[in-house]
Amino acid sequence: xxxxxxxxxxxxxxxxxxxxxxxxxxxxxxxxxxxxxxxxxxxxxxxxxxxxxxxxxxxxxxxxxxxxxxxxxxxxxxxxxxxxxxxxxxxxxxxxxxxxxxxxxxxxxxxxxxxxxxxxxxxxxxxxxxxxxxxxxxxxxxxxxxxxxxxxxxxxxxxx
Numbered sequence: 001x002x003x004x005x006x007x008x009x010x011x012x013x014x015x016x017x018x019x020x021x022x023x024x025x026x027x028x029x030x031x032x033x034x035x036x037x038x039x040x041x042x043x044x045x046x047x048x049x050x051x052x053x054x055x056x057x058x059x060x061x062x063x064x065x066x067x068x069x070x071x072x073x074x075x076x077x078x079x080x081x082x083x084x085x086x087x088x089x090x091x092x093x094x095x096x097x098x099x100x101x102x103x104x105x106x107x108x109x110x111x112x113x114x115x116x117x118x119x120x121x122x123x124x125x126x127x128x129x130x131x132x133x134x135x136x137x138x139x140x141x142x143x144x145x146x147x148x149x150x151x152x153x154x155x156x157x158x159x160x
Contacts, residue, residue, distance in 0.1 A: 033109045033149075037142055040149045041105060041117055049099045051089045053082045061143065061150035069158025096125035103135060113144040 040059060047055035057078045064075040066084060075081055103120040110116060117140040123131040141153035 033112065033115065033144075034107055036149050037107050037109065037115045037117065038105075040142065040151070041107070041119075041140075044151065045100070045102055051093075053085050053089070056085050057082050059151050061145050061152050064151070065153045067155040069156065092123065095131065096127075097123050097131065098126045098128075099124050115142045115149070116140065117142060 044056065044059040047059065060078060060081045062075055062077050062081060064081065066073050066075060073084070075084070100121050100123050103122060104118075105120075106118040108116045108118075119138050119140070121136050121138070122134055123136070125131050136157055138154060138156040140151050140155075142149050143152050144150075
């Protein structure tokens with residue numbers, strides 16, 4: 001049966017070629033979107049490491065949603081995004097945080113207006129030591145609004 005299916009598709013492709021037909025796949029949009037989402041994530045990481053709440057807000061679209069594993073929070077405005085990040089920076093700086101390092105990033109452009117981003121990262125303290133847990137993970141949903149990709153959802157694995 002597998003041999004029949006393989007021969008069928010081979011024959012179909014051969015017929016299309018002989019008939020002068022061609023099949024083309026336009027991958028430009030996917031590559032362009034991939035680059036744009038990657039640029040958004042770079043801006044977000046740079047803003048996060050600078051503890052720049054205003055620049056972080058510029059990476060988000062509201063309404064939005066955040067989960068840290070312990071709680072889920074719906075966000076109605078970008079001002080709320082700023083409040084959440086302001087409180088987070090106070091907390092992690094008090095724990096000795098200096099910056100975060102991206103370990104891995106996987107961007108999946110689902111369609112022309114939706115992408116998901118899976119990340120693995122670590123937090124580093126003021127002494128250059130990796131803070132526990134050594135590897136943290138998160139997932140973000142990114143949507144295209146008026147030609148700009150924005151974060152709308154973030155779920156981060158809880159710290160243990």
